[in-house]
Amino acid sequence: MATLTRPPRPVLDVSHTPTVVFGNRSIIWWGQWGMMAIEGTMFAIFIATYFFLRTRETDWPPGFALPAMKWGSINLVILVLSCIPNAMIKRKAEKGQLQAVRLGLIVMVVIAIVNCGIRALEFPSLNCVWDGNAYGSATWTLLGFHTFHLVADTLDSLVLTVIMFATPIEGRRYQDVSINAIYWYFIVVTWAATYLVIYWAPRWV
């Protein structure tokens, strides 16, 4: 073992620091929040666009029936309630409890798939088309944008579930579950905003 001969110097030894951390200590948390900031800004700006277009019309919706409330509202209820298992799975993951996490993931995937199904029913019940008036374009695009995130998280959760069952588990996997739970909260919050805009703005504004 070759050594350099030189006077000893002070060192800061970090070998005892953890390798698995959660919350804002973890860089994946930061990456996730960065992504949510970007996508959240997209939502905010698009909603502003929706209302800008509103100011250019006297009737709203212009020449269409109001969007039917049923499926969107069911969606909202399910998503809000799903925060409970979501919170639980996040807590369990941060404690490294494998069985609970595996079960929780299956529950969340089922909820996500059900939501995707409801979403498929929502589009036709909007009572407008994307190529007939800017209102239709804005409504479809907003719903489509949220749907993109919903589907992405559904697939994310599915992949994560398979991984939690089929590959060697290490701390990182629990970090991923915790972060995926945050992404699910994002889906819920952005749905609340989207739902209010699509279904209630035509009725109130």
Place this chain on the structure above:
Amino acid sequence: MTPVEQAGTASVVEVDSLQRLEQTWKDPGGFWGWFTHVNHRSIGKRFMVTAFAFFLAGGVLAALMRLQLSRPENHFLGPDLYNQIFTMHGSTMMFLFAVPMMFEALAVYLVPLMVGNRNICFPRLNAYSYYIYLFGGLLLYAGFFTNTGPDVGWFAYVPLSGPDFTPGKRADIWAQMITFTELSALAVAIEVICTTFKMRAPGMSLNRIPLFVWAQTIVAFMVIFAMPAVMLSSTMLLLDRTVNTHFYNPAEGGDAILYQHLFWFFGHPEVYIIFIPGTGIVSTIISTFSRRRIFGYTAILLSMVGTAFVGFGLWVHHMFATGLPQMGESFFTAASLMVVIATGTQVFCWLVTMWTGKVVLKSPMLFALAFFFIFIMGGLTGVLMASVPVDLQIHDTFFIVAHFHYVLIGGAVFPLFAALYYWMPKITGRLLNEAAAKWHFWLFFIGFNLTFFPMHILGLRGMPRRIYTYPSAMPWRNLNLLASTGAVLMTVAVLIFIVNFFWHVKHGEIAGNNPWGAATLEWATTSPPPVYNFAELPTVNGRDALWDASPQQPIVTGLDDDCRQVLMTHVMDADPDHRDEFPGPTPIPIIAAIATSIFFIGTIFTAKAFFPGIILTGIALLIWYWPKRQASLRRRKREIWQR
């Protein structure tokens, strides 16, 4: 006492350890190996070379424009080609050169070194963002070379760029190029923020972060909040053009002004995104070459933050001619004037630094000083534009062309050359030639002023912008000829730089670790740095790391050297937090970039590409994310969970 102050006793450095580090951190050689690199310096150099190549392309386009405008009623370029060329020039310079160079290239290369770490956060995402940028640029030029280049101006206002008035693929290519370049910038923004906040050398508390790093971090935040607006505006344009939505169609409830609001909500912060890294460079260089710490660190930092915030509230000043309500206009005048205070603060602090320091006039400093002559003139003409009545006369004329070239070239290009002369020795290990640098500087400075100063007068004499020719009866002939002559000088200057670059690779003076006697951490390692950046990871004792270092400044030990283990630190004081492991070389970033490009490019030609494109991208992301068995098992054995 901070952990750095508590640092323990001595240890010896093992040479074997350096060899292991080299083994662990190196990127593979060879042709195919090149596509698997995830080292930030490798990717940073690619960003620099590619962005500079686009700069040259944009310059050639500008030269063609100046040739056409050098005489009235010239027939060198017809209207269609001229319109494509000025659109390509603007789009290239703004989307393919300015942001990728000032923000992405410089931040990716320098930030991890300046904060004293081994790589940038999210290395594979970093590589991916480079390929996405490259493919977006190639898409645009592929369009141009097949006569499908966009011809609607770099901001592509609707309805002109909409389906009714620009048929074919031209504007679609432009709009999708935006998607590519913005995705790339957004990814780098996340990496920079994470690196700055979580990966600093112990002891580098928030108020000890170098101003250049702060500049890039502030820009990263701006990118996150500004780029979505242009993503939306261009995607909505694409939707209008491809699937018949009506966002911008006034006949069906859409609105042409909506496009302008969305575009400029991005567009104004965009110019600060380009300019703020320039101020970070100038702060760094003025400090080094005045041989003293920067005066007014806090004031400069707050000014950059202030510029960033206020910069989001100015966008309507690009729309004063559209007939907005007066009250609204006055607000935007006030905000546009307010931002001058922030920039002025930085300028005053720099002046004081030089006044109280001992100035050394080497080439980086020359280019940094040009900022004062050129950017400040541009900024001051900007004050004229903030005033609505005056703006109504000079908007959309060559006066504006003069203004933005003064601020962009003075605020970004000159600082960029300063940065290249300053940091090239670190990148390549050799200094560029000083004599050639002085020729480059003076020719570029004089040429620039000859080209763009007359444009102020042309604008006041009534010459609008974006015209492919002008009547000989108008009094614009001589000044246009003068401007075109200046462009020749600028071209020669840039050629001198390129020759200097190639010369210095073999013949430049060897730089050593710190040829400028500078303060920031990148100068604490060799030139060029080893693949693991630092043989001994540093800790920091003050704002100017090397100047404030104590003789017994501790180094960091305890990281595994048989895997790419990296120290993460706490946000506020950079105390050691945890250790993470970064991925090694892998082809997945370029594979994912190709899949994404198939999706983006395919969908502008046919809706049938949507699902195959998304599925391909999904598969690539799946492979990216899928855990590697050996690595998981190894990490599991050494895991330490947080308490």
Place this chain on the structure above:
Amino acid sequence: MKRRLLFGTLALCFGILFLASCHGNQSALNSAGPQAARIERLWWLIFSIILAVYVIVLLWLGTALWRRKTTVSLNTFPPPQKDLKPERGATLVVGGAIGLTVLLLFVILTASVLTGHAIANLNSKNPISIDIVGHQWWWEVRYEATQADQTVVTANEIHIPVGQPVVIKTSSADVIHSFWAPNLHGKRDLIPGYENALWIQADREGTFRGQCAEFCGHQHAHMAFFVIAEPLDKFNAWLANQVSTPPSPIDPLAKQGEQVFLTHTCVMCHTIRGSGAGAKLGPDLTHLASRTTIAAGTLPNNRGNLAGWILDSQSIKPGNKMPPNPLKSDDLNALLTYLQTLH
């Protein structure tokens, strides 16, 4: 020495700017009406302030550089921060500079807002009202009247009486254009789906050139117009003439020319009142011969230019919407004679 050279060069540059810009037609610094005059005053106020600031900053820089006396080595590090004292004097200087900046900006803001108010409209109960509709690449000009048959429709040339307020209402038939006659006022965009209003007034006689100032496609460069300010009686005479319908041509060549017009593609785009042609895709040609230019200010209106334009407008304004018309030479001759009767 360096300082004086610098200062001198700057003064020269700005002197050039001053003298060079006061150049005649289509210049923002040669106002012919109250709006442009107010704007010009504001311009000079702000310009003086920013010039002074620029000179002061450069003097400050020049002095800072000139003061350095020693050649310093880059090999010695400056002393560490903890050994340095706080710099109160420097803080005062920077603080003072910032304070001065704020003050000057406030002055500019106030002047700007006040000017904006003043030029917003010219309070007038009965302004002359002109509608301008932007087309690719010409200007449709309409003088609305209470009775439909008193409406004047022309193109690319606007007449206004001297000393009277005029309100220009702008809109667009296709893409965004911008109406800009710098001798009279700043610009106003023509935006499809919006109607904007711009008040102008000419205080002296003259012909003022304007040009489209928002990129609108291929021939944006050739979309100019003229505002002709004339005494009220001449204006009224012009207006009365524009309202009238030209009589049917008597000259046999002109009669033949009218037939050429009605039996070729011309009639698919152009209106000539009295002839039966009523299409509105291109400019109204009813009083074509009374206009000084053709093709949106591109060419003087004379027989030769008209011939060239009709035969192949694409070689003059490539990409414009008018197709080439390869007419037989005697047809062309007759057509030109007819068109030249349309005063």
